[in-house]
Amino acid sequence: MPSKGSRRNPSGVHFLADRRIVDGLIESCPVGDGDLVLELGAGQGAITVPLTRTGAEVIAVERDPEFVRRLRARTDGAARLRVVTADIRTFPLPAQRFSVIASIPYAISTTVLRRLLTPHRTALDRAALVVEWGFAKRVSAAVPRTAELAWWAARFTIRLRNRVPARCFSPAPRVDSAHLVVERAATGGRRFDRALWTLLDASYRAPSAPLRQSAGRVLPYRNPHRVLRAAGLDPDARADTVRPGGWADLARRLAVDDTIAWPPLPKAIRE
Numbered sequence: 001m002p003s004k005g006s007r008r009n010p011s012g013v014h015f016l017a018d019r020r021i022v023d024g025l026i027e028s029c030p031v032g033d034g035d036l037v038l039e040l041g042a043g044q045g046a047i048t049v050p051l052t053r054t055g056a057e058v059i060a061v062e063r064d065p066e067f068v069r070r071l072r073a074r075t076d077g078a079a080r081l082r083v084v085t086a087d088i089r090t091f092p093l094p095a096q097r098f099s100v101i102a103s104i105p106y107a108i109s110t111t112v113l114r115r116l117l118t119p120h121r122t123a124l125d126r127a128a129l130v131v132e133w134g135f136a137k138r139v140s141a142a143v144p145r146t147a148e149l150a151w152w153a154a155r156f157t158i159r160l161r162n163r164v165p166a167r168c169f170s171p172a173p174r175v176d177s178a179h180l181v182v183e184r185a186a187t188g189g190r191r192f193d194r195a196l197w198t199l200l201d202a203s204y205r206a207p208s209a210p211l212r213q214s215a216g217r218v219l220p221y222r223n224p225h226r227v228l229r230a231a232g233l234d235p236d237a238r239a240d241t242v243r244p245g246g247w248a249d250l251a252r253r254l255a256v257d258d259t260i261a262w263p264p265l266p267k268a269i270r271e
């Protein structure tokens with residue numbers, strides 16, 4: 001969502017105007033009775049209203065008081081809906097498991113994904129998101145470009161489901177968007193997280209170095225070849241060519257080796 005308004009679009013907001021996109025989002029992230037779902041940037045309710053029919057408990061967050069007023073009027077009487085006037089960059093996220101279904105503002109996509117995916121104790125289960133097309137390509141790339149993207153992709157599967165053409169919004173933005181699906185992957189607890197982050201941090205500091213050298217720096221083994229090969233990784237490959245599943249496999253193997261004392265996670269990942 002381009003943030004600057006224009007004469008044609010004073011609020012700068014692009015509302016979803018294609019019901020098939022909304023239905024597809026909800027279908028890709030099934031929620032129902034007993035589930036908690038957050039909508040981040042609810043606008044005037046294009047997604048909120050169909051969400052109220054799923055039976056899930058819905059928290060719709062929107063910072064624009066006028067949109068909140070209209071949304072409350074439109075959903076008056078919806079039993080399991082809470083419409084909250086808040087900033088999604090600071091709104092406290094639930095400690096209990098939750099899903100997110102939302103068309104998030106382009107300008108703060110990284111901030112929103114970081115809040116949802118970076119903390120190692122995040123309670124996010126699944127998400128179906130409409131995001132800007134280029135952003136979706138970056139976060140769902142088979143080979144992540146940064147340690148943070150690799151951290152996200154090793155702990156969650158992130159799939160670009162389909163293109164959402166600009167014409168599906170009113171008014172239409174300048175660029176297309178994408179429907180992104182995020183699902184928690186089976187990982188392995190605190191030691192897994194520590195091993196994973198330590199490997200990623202070391203490797204992405206020297207992304208063009210061979211894996212045996214960069215990962216080898218944090219492995220206590222004199223010869224890291226064997227453990228890398230056992231995880232299906234080529235010790236001579238560049239560290240920044242490893243796929244998220246490869247990092248996860250390696251971290252899982254190393255996490256069970258009690259002789260390794262992994263450093264604590266940095267503050268940015270603990271919180």
Ligand SMILES: C[S@@+](CC[C@H](N)C(=O)[O-])C[C@H]1O[C@@H](n2cnc3c(N)ncnc32)[C@H](O)[C@@H]1O
Pocket residue numbers: 001013014015016017040041042043044045046047061062063064067086087088089102103104105106108
């Ligand atoms: C792309 S629009 C989506 C609106 C609606 N969900 C839809 O699909 O039609 C994003 C919404 O996020 C709201 N928004 C932008 N920045 C926000 C923030 N920091 N906190 C809360 N809401 C925000 C905008 O006011 C807008 O309603």
